[in-house]
Amino acid sequence: xxxxxxxxFVIVMLIGALAASGxxxxxxLYAVLVAFAxxxxxxxxxxxxxxxxxxxxxxxxxxxAVWIGFVGRSPAEIAAGAxxxxxxxxxxxxxxxxxxxxxxxxxxxxxxxxxxxxxxxxICALRLPVxxxxxxxxxxxxxxxxxxxxxxxxxxxxxxxxxxxxxxLRNLVHGWVLVQxxxxxxxxxxxxxxxxxxxxxxxxGRLDDLFQRARTPSLAPGDAVWLSLGVGAALFGLGIG
Amino acid sequence: MxxxxxxGPNFSGRSDALRGSLxxxxxxxxxxxxxEAALSGLASTVADEIAVYRADGADDSASFAPLDLxxxxxxxxxxxxxxxxxxxxxxxxxxxxYGRVGxxxxxxxxxxxxxxQALDYLSRVERDIVLIDNRLATAPPGWTxxxxxxxxxAFPCDLESLVAGVAPxxxxxxVISDLHFAYRPGADVFQGAALTLEPGRAFRLFGRNGxxxxxxxxxxxxVLAPGRxxxxxxxxxxxxxxxxxxxxxxxxxxxxxxxxGATLGEDIERRRASLKTGQEKVSDARIAAAAGKLGVTxxxxxxxxxxxxxxxxxxWLWPFSGVMPWIMLDEPTIGQDRDMCxxxxxxxxxxxxxxxxxxFVTHDDDFARQVPHGIITIDNHRLSLD
Amino acid sequence: MFTTPRxxxxxxxxxxxxxxxxxxxxxxxxxxxxxxxxxLCALLLASDRWAGFACASVAGTISCVIIFLLVNxxxxxxxxxxxxxxxxxxxxxxxxxxxxxxxxxxxAKFAAIVLICGIVTGxxxxxxxxxxxxxxxxxxxxxGSAFVxxxxxxxxxxxxxxxxxxxxTADPIDKVLQVLFAALLYRATPGDFIxxxxxxxxxxxxxxxx
Numbered sequence: 001x002x003x004x005x006x007x008x009f010v011i012v013m014l015i016g017a018l019a020a021s022g023x024x025x026x027x028x029l030y031a032v033l034v035a036f037a038x039x040x041x042x043x044x045x046x047x048x049x050x051x052x053x054x055x056x057x058x059x060x061x062x063x064x065a066v067w068i069g070f071v072g073r074s075p076a077e078i079a080a081g082a083x084x085x086x087x088x089x090x091x092x093x094x095x096x097x098x099x100x101x102x103x104x105x106x107x108x109x110x111x112x113x114x115x116x117x118x119x120x121x122x123i124c125a126l127r128l129p130v131x132x133x134x135x136x137x138x139x140x141x142x143x144x145x146x147x148x149x150x151x152x153x154x155x156x157x158x159x160x161x162x163x164x165x166x167x168x169l170r171n172l173v174h175g176w177v178l179v180q181x182x183x184x185x186x187x188x189x190x191x192x193x194x195x196x197x198x199x200x201x202x203x204x205g206r207l208d209d210l211f212q213r214a215r216t217p218s219l220a221p222g223d224a225v226w227l228s229l230g231v232g233a234a235l236f237g238l239g240i241g
Numbered sequence: 242m243x244x245x246x247x248x249g250p251n252f253s254g255r256s257d258a259l260r261g262s263l264x265x266x267x268x269x270x271x272x273x274x275x276x277e278a279a280l281s282g283l284a285s286t287v288a289d290e291i292a293v294y295r296a297d298g299a300d301d302s303a304s305f306a307p308l309d310l311x312x313x314x315x316x317x318x319x320x321x322x323x324x325x326x327x328x329x330x331x332x333x334x335x336x337x338x339y340g341r342v343g344x345x346x347x348x349x350x351x352x353x354x355x356x357x358q359a360l361d362y363l364s365r366v367e368r369d370i371v372l373i374d375n376r377l378a379t380a381p382p383g384w385t386x387x388x389x390x391x392x393x394x395a396f397p398c399d400l401e402s403l404v405a406g407v408a409p410x411x412x413x414x415x416v417i418s419d420l421h422f423a424y425r426p427g428a429d430v431f432q433g434a435a436l437t438l439e440p441g442r443a444f445r446l447f448g449r450n451g452x453x454x455x456x457x458x459x460x461x462x463x464v465l466a467p468g469r470x471x472x473x474x475x476x477x478x479x480x481x482x483x484x485x486x487x488x489x490x491x492x493x494x495x496x497x498x499x500x501x502g503a504t505l506g507e508d509i510e511r512r513r514a515s516l517k518t519g520q521e522k523v524s525d526a527r528i529a530a531a532a533g534k535l536g537v538t539x540x541x542x543x544x545x546x547x548x549x550x551x552x553x554x555x556x557w558l559w560p561f562s563g564v565m566p567w568i569m570l571d572e573p574t575i576g577q578d579r580d581m582c583x584x585x586x587x588x589x590x591x592x593x594x595x596x597x598x599x600x601f602v603t604h605d606d607d608f609a610r611q612v613p614h615g616i617i618t619i620d621n622h623r624l625s626l627d
Numbered sequence: 628m629f630t631t632p633r634x635x636x637x638x639x640x641x642x643x644x645x646x647x648x649x650x651x652x653x654x655x656x657x658x659x660x661x662x663x664x665x666x667l668c669a670l671l672l673a674s675d676r677w678a679g680f681a682c683a684s685v686a687g688t689i690s691c692v693i694i695f696l697l698v699n700x701x702x703x704x705x706x707x708x709x710x711x712x713x714x715x716x717x718x719x720x721x722x723x724x725x726x727x728x729x730x731x732x733x734x735a736k737f738a739a740i741v742l743i744c745g746i747v748t749g750x751x752x753x754x755x756x757x758x759x760x761x762x763x764x765x766x767x768x769x770x771g772s773a774f775v776x777x778x779x780x781x782x783x784x785x786x787x788x789x790x791x792x793x794x795x796t797a798d799p800i801d802k803v804l805q806v807l808f809a810a811l812l813y814r815a816t817p818g819d820f821i822x823x824x825x826x827x828x829x830x831x832x833x834x835x836x837x
Binding site for chain 2: 118119120121134137138140141142143144145147148149152153154155156157158159160161162164165174177180181184185187188189190192193196197198199200201202203204206207210213
């Protein structure tokens with residue numbers, strides 16, 4: 001499977017998740033997902049499903065608390081002006097959670113399918129304009145730069161007493177100083193690169209060369225199989241309603 | 242092959258000379274002085290960083306490869322230490338097709354062995370090298386020297402006068418006992434570590450990468466809480482992770498990570514507002530005067546618009562203000578010329594004489610030799626003091 | 628339009644949106660700040676509105692996608708909201724860029740600008756988000772505003788109205804904070820970086836590096 005095929009597969013599953021509402025529709029989509037997991041991801045499936053559960057379960061608990069615990073009826077009953085039941089609210093929460101889990105699990109499975117690729121290798125394989133690929137590479141790199149800056153600036157600001165280690169009114173009032181320090185340190189790094197390193201090295205040109213050298217097919221035959229299955233399941237679910 | 246060492250004091254135009262010599266002609270690899278300046282900024286793994294620069298058909302056996310890629314390949318370059326980033330950059334250069342490289346004080350971040358290896362590689366590789374390095378007093382054999390002189394003094398720095406205005410201090414003794422810390426189960430950093438630091442002395446913190454130097458600093462300033470153990474200041478229990486830090490003034494390796502404002506005035510104002518009851522409320526005028534002795538006279542000065550060497554010196558302002566009894570400096574001499582390093586060593590020695598305590602981390606053995614100090618070693622999850 | 632500095636700005640603002648989430652978590656604060664990068668991008672490109680809109684929208688989209696992929700599956704549905712915030716930031720907030728950066732700080736004007744721009748941004752954000760939240764998720768996403776929606780539902784409001792009212796209650800407050808953060812970061816940004824952003828490179832971003 002190619003990264004392009006995988007990205008399209010996620011989009012198809014996302015649309016399918018939105019379109020499905022009945023048990024059969026969801027069953028078909030989940031069947032395609034399970035097949036994908038068993039054939040393409042295999043040993044990584046457990047990790048993908050665990051991560052998906054970690055993301056979705058808190059949201060599910062929250063929605064259950066609001067809809068079942070507090071509101072006590074489903075949106076359809078509210079729209080019809082009916083008194084409604086908690087059972088209907090529970091059914092609604094289950095439907096939304098099934099959708100969310102399907103989408104999240106599809107994403108996690110795809111990420112694990114390509115875990116052997118480095119981020120740049122993944123980006124290289126995507127069929128996107130060069131500028132978009134540059135942006136993705138820059139964003140991933142700068143996100144990590146900012147994360148490191150957060151850790152180091154937090155150490156310094158706690159040492160200076162400007163913010164505290166735990167939740168506090170001081171953090172509410174002065175927390176933005178941490179954001180500012182992180183922002184400014186990242187800008188300093190970026191300006192230094194743009195002024196000193198990149199023009200002399202032609203670094204962005206090196207990246208473009210890397211994109212050019214990684215000539216992989218946009219889609220593979222296997223992609224068509226998964227996309228067809230996904231589209232079929234989504235259309236079936238849409239038709240069933 | 243042309244190998245050039247550009248020498249001169251800070252602010253004498255060395256960096257401009259380096260850039261100027263590389264700007265014309267074929268593209269050249271650059272390793273700058275500031276944080277992450279060794280990195281391309283385009284990769285989020287070490288493997289990708291190497292892939293960006295690697296030439297087709299590069300001969301791995303001939304390349305400079307100090308990093309064990311089996312360990313590092315999936316690491317994020319931004320999480321590496323400064324020295325590791327420089328080594329990674331040299332590795333990328335060695336596998337690239339660049340015929341020239343410019344290195345602006347970056348080698349100063351390397352520890353002894355790695356620095357020797359790097360200089361050896363640069364002295365034999367068949368490419369042009371332009372180097373700025375404050376720790377090389379003269380050009381090595383086979384290298385050309387290019388001396389820069391400042392046209393006019395910039396950011397004049399008078400540490401002697403700054404420290405002369407600092408009041409004596411009776412810093413408390415620090416006693417660490419039975420310290421246990423782990424970032425996660427099974428990844429112990431300290432197991433029953435113990436240490437006593439007497440005031441009026443300087444201590445150099447030693448340990449290989451990942452040994453726990455940064456962890457110890459973070460515990461002492463209150464960023465991390467130990468799993469078990471006790472820290473005493475004199476006779477008093479000290480728990481900055483709960484009560485906040487009123488003891489250690491910290492200067493970070495990268496000064497940009499420690500500013501509390503965009504301008505010098507904002508930074509000072511926030512630090513003063515954060516001082517605890519009982520700490521001396523140092524006046525604006527005194528701090529401004531101290532900043533003037535570090536080369537910055539205007540409180541409206543935008544900190545990030547200063548040259549890096551000036552920012553580095555300004556990062557010593559709060560530690561040298563006399564507000565906190567213990568001073569921590571992380572790699573204070575990177576990017577500083579030898580005269581400034583001598584002045585810094587003398588200033589630290591003077592502060593110890595005034596009763597302050599000093600802890601510093603440095604790879605600069607020449608600087609360390611100028612400061613009478615004890616050595617704190619972190620090894621095998623324990624602390625020891627020579 | 629997409630010069631190298633502007634590409635870096637987009638990446639920085641997208642990364643800021645993603646990283647700020649971790650800052651908020653570390654500081655244990657009950658706020659979101661997921662659009663600070665969009666508003667800041669518009670301010671930094673105040674001199675070129677179309678570039679500002681394009682860059683802010685792209686930055687918001689990238690952060691939206693990253694957060695959707697890695698953290699919060701609700702995020703991708705708010706792409707229209709991202710575009711709307713970018714538009715308001717360019718057409719309204721960026722108009723006051725000079726005042727927001729003035730030294731000394733004109734306190735009253737600064738506060739008024741932040742308040743007005745934040746409220747307008749919040750109102751627009753709520754109006755654009757409401758149909759998405761109502762029809763895709765029945766008014767309940769992972770945020771605390773769900774309780775406000777639930778409250779309005781309990782009082783007999785229809786779903787779209789309840790979602791809209793919830794958004795109009797919470798979003799202006801949230802966006803005032805975000806405009807404030809963005810304005811403070813804008814004030815602090817060094818002038819040479821802003822000058823780099825305003826410059827139009829003679830060659831395109833693709834060829835400049837060769």
